Amino acid sequence: MSIKGKAYIMGAFEHPTRDAPDKTTAQLHAECAKGALEDAGLTKDDVDGYFCAGDAPGFGALSMLDYMGLKNVRHLDSTETGGSSYIVHVGHAAQAIAAGKCNVALITLAGRPRQTGNRPASRAGGGGGAPQGLSDGPPEAGFENIYGGTTHNTYGMCAMRHMYEYGTTSEQLAWIKVAASHHAQWNEHAYLKNVVTVEEVVNSRMISDPLHLLDCCVVTDGGGALIVTSPEIARSLKRPKVKVIGAGEAPKGPLGGQHLDLTHSGAVWSGPRAFEEAGVKPADIKYASIYDSFTITVLMQLEDLGFCEKGQGGKFVADGNLISGVGKLPFNTDGGGLCNNHPTNRGGITKVIEAVRQLRGEAHPKVQVQNCDLAIAHGTGGSLGVRHGSGTVILEREA
Amino acid sequence: MSETQEKPALMTRPIPAPAVTVESKPFWDAAAEGRFLIKRCNACGKAHWYPRTICPLCGSDDTVWQESPGEGVIYTYSVMHRSPTGPYALGYVTLDEGPAVMTNFVDVAPDGLKIGMRVKVKFQPTENGPPVPVFTPV
Numbered sequence: 001m002s003i004k005g006k007a008y009i010m011g012a013f014e015h016p017t018r019d020a021p022d023k024t025t026a027q028l029h030a031e032c033a034k035g036a037l038e039d040a041g042l043t044k045d046d047v048d049g050y051f052c053a054g055d056a057p058g059f060g061a062l063s064m065l066d067y068m069g070l071k072n073v074r075h076l077d078s079t080e081t082g083g084s085s086y087i088v089h090v091g092h093a094a095q096a097i098a099a100g101k102c103n104v105a106l107i108t109l110a111g112r113p114r115q116t117g118n119r120p121a122s123r124a125g126g127g128g129g130a131p132q133g134l135s136d137g138p139p140e141a142g143f144e145n146i147y148g149g150t151t152h153n154t155y156g157m158c159a160m161r162h163m164y165e166y167g168t169t170s171e172q173l174a175w176i177k178v179a180a181s182h183h184a185q186w187n188e189h190a191y192l193k194n195v196v197t198v199e200e201v202v203n204s205r206m207i208s209d210p211l212h213l214l215d216c217c218v219v220t221d222g223g224g225a226l227i228v229t230s231p232e233i234a235r236s237l238k239r240p241k242v243k244v245i246g247a248g249e250a251p252k253g254p255l256g257g258q259h260l261d262l263t264h265s266g267a268v269w270s271g272p273r274a275f276e277e278a279g280v281k282p283a284d285i286k287y288a289s290i291y292d293s294f295t296i297t298v299l300m301q302l303e304d305l306g307f308c309e310k311g312q313g314g315k316f317v318a319d320g321n322l323i324s325g326v327g328k329l330p331f332n333t334d335g336g337g338l339c340n341n342h343p344t345n346r347g348g349i350t351k352v353i354e355a356v357r358q359l360r361g362e363a364h365p366k367v368q369v370q371n372c373d374l375a376i377a378h379g380t381g382g383s384l385g386v387r388h389g390s391g392t393v394i395l396e397r398e399a
Numbered sequence: 400m401s402e403t404q405e406k407p408a409l410m411t412r413p414i415p416a417p418a419v420t421v422e423s424k425p426f427w428d429a430a431a432e433g434r435f436l437i438k439r440c441n442a443c444g445k446a447h448w449y450p451r452t453i454c455p456l457c458g459s460d461d462t463v464w465q466e467s468p469g470e471g472v473i474y475t476y477s478v479m480h481r482s483p484t485g486p487y488a489l490g491y492v493t494l495d496e497g498p499a500v501m502t503n504f505v506d507v508a509p510d511g512l513k514i515g516m517r518v519k520v521k522f523q524p525t526e527n528g529p530p531v532p533v534f535t536p537v
Contacts, residue, residue, distance in 0.1 A: 136420055143501065146415055147414070147502060147503045148412065148414075148479065153489040158475075161514065164514045207481055208478065208481070209477055209478050254499060255455055256447030257449070257498030258445060260491060
């Protein structure tokens with residue numbers, strides 16, 4: 001059964017904070033939920049499906065349902081694919097709605113990495129993972145965690161291999177940050193609002209080669225929420241209707257070390273699944289939200305989603321081709337994770353939020369894509385360099 | 400004295416003790432003797448990494464430990480410069496037996512690594528744990 005046209009995103013909210021010393025993580029989740037419900041014109045008692053991932057504190061969904069007073073929930077989903085979870089949740093919410101399991105699905109993300117030492121809550125011991133003492137820990141830990149892998153150097157390994165195989169350059173990667181910064185200058189909430197140049201990116205401090213400081217995303221507190229509803233409820237609301245027309249998901253890992261391939265992501269599977277379901281092609285897409293934990297993340301995903309040939313991502317992004325009003329594929333017009341917001345180190349939900357803004361015509365006028373009727377939101381969670389989950393949704397404006 | 404000055408430049412970072420499980424204990428016991436073991440599956444004939452009781456490639460439970468010379472080539476790497484103990488290189492080695500192994504590269508300068516370079520395993524001591532495999536250019 002296809003989810004095409006079976007669900008609509010009718011509420012979206014991005015928390016304005018980027019630094020939350022005086023709030024709890026549960027509070028941020030609840031503020032985001034409230035914001036998205038108000039945006040849709042619904043109340044908490046309308047919510048009958050709830051979706052969250054490892055950033056939800058305590059016992060995850062159970063703690064958050066009780067905290068927020070969501071008394072009518074009859075469908076739960078805590079699918080965890082890292083930062084892509086919330087994009088995967090949109091597809092799962094559409095499935096649940098299509099199957100009659102719920103009519104109003106709430107998806108939340110929130111966290112405070114700036115306050116808790118730059119670690120997702122789930123990794124700091126207080127998050128949504130298995131209770132301590134009942135688990136051996138990750139099965140790979142003894143053979144991987146000892147080597148000092150971080151998000152920076154595991155993505156650095158991908159960039160190094162991509163450069164080796166395809167001749168991609170640091171200057172080409174830098175264009176991705178340049179484009180994001182051109183968009184962020186118009187976003188009053190963006191964490192970094194200054195426009196940067198290719199030279200500034202490649203001359204910034206080396207973090208883990210070949211990734212420089214400005215190849216990396218921001219670390220921010222905050223969060224976001226989405227409301228996905230049935231077509232009947234969507235028609236009863238006063239907001240522009242954003243239809244979910246395709247969704248795909250895919251895990252990817254080294255699989256015994258015999259299949260290590262760090263120049264491709266799970267988008268090679270999640271993308272085609274979403275495009276096929278939607279019945280559209282990459283060339284039809286007017287706006288792209290592409291997860292941007294690092295510049296290399298964007299480059300690989302653009303290739304894997306079919307916006308250009310494999311290995312041609314560097315040429316594709318150069319010369320401002322991702323800048324709205326300038327290039328062929330406007331991307332991350334809120335400034336993305338590279339400049340705007342990467343709440344709790346898991347920015348997937350912000351990708352969907354900005355796609356919704358674009359399709360509603362509610363993006364900043366300086367970055368609004370003209371006649372934006374078809375958008376993609378895509379994310380990667382975990383680490384491209386080790387194991388990750390990939391999520392793609394294709395969204396259409398309904399007149 | 401001179402060791403503490405040379406080590407960071409050669410990227411020999413301190414490595415924490417690995418988590419040893421009932422499943423991985425034979426590997427770490429061999430590591431303590433300086434032997435590098437990998438798992439090979441008798442059903443499909445392929446070696447895999449990291450070691451598991453059930454073959455992740457074919458699903459058979461007929462897997463055996465096999466001693467490996469621990470030689471291969473660098474698939475990729477990245478030198479982390481933001482580190483309180485000096486730069487260190489994370490990377491993958493494609494073993495001659497096939498599987499890719501996550502590791503650190505040691506006894507080499509940060510600019511001395513290249514993809515495709517031949518490397519060999521050595522064991523580096525940890526605090527309160529068995530020594531762990533790292534790789535160094537041949």
